[in-house]
Amino acid sequence: MMPRVEELERRLSGGDALVGIVGLGYVGLPLALAALRAGFSVLGFDTNPERVAALNRGEGAFHHIPGDALAEAARAGTFAATGDMARLAEPDAILICVPTPLTRHREPDLGFVVASARAVAASLRPGQLVVLESTTYPGTTDEVVRPLLEAGGLRVGAEIFLAYSPEREDPGNAAFSTAQIPKVVGADDPASRRLAAALYGALTVATVPVSSAACAEAVKLTENIFRAVNIALVNELKLVYDAMGIDVWEVIEAAATKPFGFMPFYPGPGLGGHCIPIDPFYLAWKAREFEVPARFIELAGEVNTRMPAHVVERLAAAVDRTGRPFSGSRILLLGLAYKRNIDDTRESPALRLMRLIEARGATCLYHDPLVPVLPPTREYASLAGRRSTPLDAGTLRAADAVLIATDHDGVDYALVAAEARLVVDTRNAMARRGLSGPTILKA
Incomplete structure (x- = not known):
């Protein structure tokens, strides 16, 4: 040497x-x-x-x-x-x-x-x-x-x-x-x-x-693709089981008791963060150079990308059933970060949810204790500067529905259950805390 x-x-x-x-x-x-x-x-x-x-x-x-x-x-x-x-x-x-x-x-x-x-x-x-x-x-x-x-x-x-x-x-x-x-x-x-x-x-x-460096680069992509594909799987299972009247969260929790051969992944309103929504496409792009299809990766991307639209459809249908048209309604989005207990909004599905909600004529406010002001983002620049709404009884009563997009721990979910007219929960946050009722739905 x-x-x-x-x-x-x-x-x-x-x-x-x-x-x-x-x-x-x-x-x-x-x-x-x-x-x-x-x-x-x-x-x-x-x-x-x-x-x-x-x-x-x-x-x-x-x-x-x-x-x-x-x-x-x-x-x-x-x-x-x-x-x-x-x-x-x-x-x-x-x-x-x-x-x-x-x-x-x-x-x-x-x-x-x-x-x-x-x-x-x-x-x-x-x-x-x-x-x-x-x-x-x-x-x-x-x-x-x-x-x-x-x-x-x-x-x-x-x-x-x-x-x-x-x-x-x-x-x-x-x-x-x-x-x-x-x-x-x-x-x-x-x-x-x-x-x-x-x-x-x-x-x-x-x-x-x-x-080699290429092997190390592939290791990282493999780790993130593994998560992306499995999250897409449970998101698709959520759609299938929901049509059958089966709670996917209950299914996953029961399946997770098996001590081998199963690893629990959980559905949500879409993928967020800088890694999981992005990294799989790096390998899919590179694979085209070698004329090798990356069908699992691309299909997982399609499934996960569709989830925000599915959630808004469920939300709109639930609001319509209350007798108030979704257009003109007031929606409180609970949680803006892409995952619980952090302040990172990069690629957060909550931003896509906000845009889809407003595209259908509703007003969308948000509450996030860790994101007091929405920072600039490349894709959602027009949303920058919006401020978190205080979570209190008055805010909850004024909303036609509360949509839980991110399940931060520092949120008074009991207050949400007591005061909100309608709760649509994409993270199973309410059920995990023993909160249920006819006005609390899963999406």
């Missing part, structure tokens, strides 16, 4: 290196916390000046990510955030944690990855390790990132090092922090793989080396 590799490996495995993290969002910040707790110093990079300033003031960015540890590290000088990409020459390891959305035509949008790789390349120096964490299709690290890094003459595996390690965050899951989740590591040369394993071995419970 070259002395440069051995020295860098020693610093990475011992926590003596400076770690740079590009993208201080839902993936980058937990990773920064894990690195700080492992003894590393962290320099964070973000293009949002407000976020950079807030983090340097010691303010947390997200509800489920504690800001006190970052604040303490900022005061101690072991953490700083910056928008100055020229400082990318400073870290020993640079971890790219930027979004990978879809275009309007459901094709991969690698704009953030490409911009980040170009910024890294502009300041790249010998002896740096670069790791892509953004979820993407197999081949991205080698076909997209590597040429950008090598454009200046430095060679991967010799002067610089490149790996892929997929993020495995589950926002709001207190049982598994970043450091408690094994980290898959893949690279196309032994030195890069060894260095990436040394870094993640120092800040996570275990590493899982695989033979």
Whole structure:
């Protein structure tokens, strides 16, 4: 091994290196916390000046990510955030944690990855390790990132090092922090793989080396496709069993008592978050290059995409049965985040529900204790700035129906049951709390 590799490996495995993290969002910040707790110093990079300033003031960015540890590290000088990409020459390891959305035509949008790789390349120096964490299709690290890094003459595996390690965050899951989740590591040369394993071995419970970056990219997509397909299955079962007068929630809970051969997944109003609604389409798109159909993936996407429309149909029918036409009615949407107990609205099905409700002539308000103001989103820019309505008896009585889209724990569901004229529950939130009655329906 070259002395440069051995020295860098020693610093990475011992926590003596400076770690740079590009993208201080839902993936980058937990990773920064894990690195700080492992003894590393962290320099964070973000293009949002407000976020950079807030983090340097010691303010947390997200509800489920504690800001006190970052604040303490900022005061101690072991953490700083910056928008100055020229400082990318400073870290020993640079971890790219930027979004990978879809275009309007459901094709991969690698704009953030490409911009980040170009910024890294502009300041790249010998002896740096670069790791892509953004979820993407197999081949991205080698076909997209590597040429950008090598454009200046430095060679991967010799002067610089490149790996892929997929993020495995589950926002709001207190049982598994970043450091408690094994980290898959893949690279196309032994030195890069060894260095990436040394870094993640120092800040996570275990590493899982695989033979290539493409294999590691495929691991992440497989994990998310597994969830997407199984959620589509239970969403379809919900439709089938509902037509038969059978409660799918009761079926799943009973089936889950089998100690082998069954894993419970639960239906809902549609998929949300940056991973499950998006990542399967990355593989389906890449599969077309090899003329291989990805029928399960595409069918699952169709089923899950239809769920918001199904929910609104159920809601409209329920309101119509009360004697008031849905057009002109007042709907209170309960929960705007894409999953319980977090403030993340990315790809939230609640946004699609809001638009569909208003397209049918109803007024739609929302209450979410974790989303006081609806942030800007790419697809629902016109909804930005709306504010959460207080959840009180007056608000509930004024609504023609309450639609539970996200089942946050910090909600008074007993008050909802007592005061709402009609409740349409997509998450089984009421039944789980022993609340039932003729005005509480499941969708």
